Amino acid sequence: MTFTRSKKTCIIYEYSLDNNELARVHCKKDLGILFQENLKFDQHIDIITKSASRNLGLILRHSKFFFDYDTIVTLYTALVRSKLEYACVIWAPTSDFLIKKIEKVQADFSRVLFLKFNGFYPKYPCAISYNILREQMCIESLLARRNKFKLIFVHNIINNNLTCPELLEKINIKIPNLSLRNRRQIDRSNSDQEYFKIPRQIKIIYAQSPLMSALSLYNKYSLELDLDSNLNVFKNKCTILSE
Structure with missing residues (x-):
């Protein structure tokens, strides 16, 4: 399996083991996540949404014949929502189509x-x-929950709750560039709000x-x-911001 976003520049090499050629695959599941050779997760999202719908x-x-609200919601969160959120920090989509595709499962449950509990379907004739x-x-x-998990992910890395030196070394904290000669006032309205330094000239795949x-995302709420x-205080704050 070769990971690439461009088939034109992809270098294909056939590997063998004991003179037996290894089969080439286009996707592979690892720890419950389906990785595709084009570094996208649309097939993974398609699988989990179908499984969650079932x-x-x-x-x-x-x-x-259940009429206890908490019981039904608990069943939903345990058996449906958990499928839609497993390792979502890794595969969280950015396209509106995939975001709506995932959200549709919860929308069906909500209706x-x-x-x-109200006696009529909220889509027809009274649309809600x-x-x-x-x-x-x-x-x-x-x-909103995926965004919250992303923010908690950042908190865990910075506070060593998640041990991963390979990720930690890629994080750069932004230091304001103060000019002592001009003593200019820092503009807090735009880029100076950012806590982490994100390279401007980066490819879309790396930015995503x-x-x-x-x-x-953290820079947005820094x-x-x-x-x-x-951590508990941070989680509560993230919940408020994501609403």
């Missing part, structure tokens, strides 16, 4: 849950948007990598978050 159908069929349903039932969007996307704070 589990959701199973829950809805067997909970037909059925609303029907069970997914965002309003979430707010009513106190359910976070899956996109798990580490760089997490650091860029004035509201504190990496020195306790």
